[in-house]
Amino acid sequence: MIRKYAHIIWDWNGTLFNDAELCADVFSNLLKKYGHSPVTFEEYREIFTFPVRNYYETSGFDFSKHSFEVVGREWMDEYEERKKSCSLFEDTVETLSFIKSLGISQHILSAYPEESLNRMVKITGIENYFSHIVGLDHIYATGKTDLGLKLVKQLNTDGKILFIGDTVHDFEVAQAIGADCILISNGHQAESKLLETGTMVLDSLSSLISK
Numbered sequence: 001m002i003r004k005y006a007h008i009i010w011d012w013n014g015t016l017f018n019d020a021e022l023c024a025d026v027f028s029n030l031l032k033k034y035g036h037s038p039v040t041f042e043e044y045r046e047i048f049t050f051p052v053r054n055y056y057e058t059s060g061f062d063f064s065k066h067s068f069e070v071v072g073r074e075w076m077d078e079y080e081e082r083k084k085s086c087s088l089f090e091d092t093v094e095t096l097s098f099i100k101s102l103g104i105s106q107h108i109l110s111a112y113p114e115e116s117l118n119r120m121v122k123i124t125g126i127e128n129y130f131s132h133i134v135g136l137d138h139i140y141a142t143g144k145t146d147l148g149l150k151l152v153k154q155l156n157t158d159g160k161i162l163f164i165g166d167t168v169h170d171f172e173v174a175q176a177i178g179a180d181c182i183l184i185s186n187g188h189q190a191e192s193k194l195l196e197t198g199t200m201v202l203d204s205l206s207s208l209i210s211k
Contacts, residue, residue: 006159012110014166014187019086026078036060045190050169091206096129107132111144148177171197
């Protein structure tokens with residue numbers, strides 16, 4: 001199935017980079033700091049959404065009392081301090097290598113700030129797999145549909161595109177840019193949420209190799 005695509009666009013956080021548990025822990029620390037109940041990892045996966053401001057509000061934040069910009073910066077500061085405790089999913093390199101061997105062009109499209117994204121891709125040693133690495137120009141994870149539309153224009157191809165991510169928003173972006181979509185269920189959103197999209201949902205990156 002993978003062989004029919006000219007391009008594969010990857011999400012980063014929770015798809016190639018295994019940071020969902022860290023993100024849930026950072027979010028719980030923020031909740032406790034502001035007097036709200038912390039969440040478990042599974043609770044986090046049930047409420048996670050884009051834009052991220054929405055799940056903050058679901059968890060009790062009142063942004064008429066506290067600035068989302070300040071709270072979001074606090075989250076990012078702790079995440080940046082701790083992110084090197086995370087790593088790529090164990091099957092990331094194997095999967096990227098297999099796709100490269102098929103002659104398929106690979107790219108990253110992320111709601112993570114682009115400067116930090118490029119740095120982390122380089123640190124993890126996989127930058128040479130990608131033709132384009134695209135992220136936001138701010139820290140507030142508002143979404144990436146517009147970035148996806150711009151990326152597709154840069155690809156300048158009539159070939160089929162596959163977007164691989166771990167959230168419902170990734171499916172929404174795929175629809176907006178005219179790409180097929182596969183979602184991986186071991187990232188930031190619960191499998192039940194992903195299945196509601198009706199697209200293919202797999203439990204690991206290595207499952208792609210047999211598709």
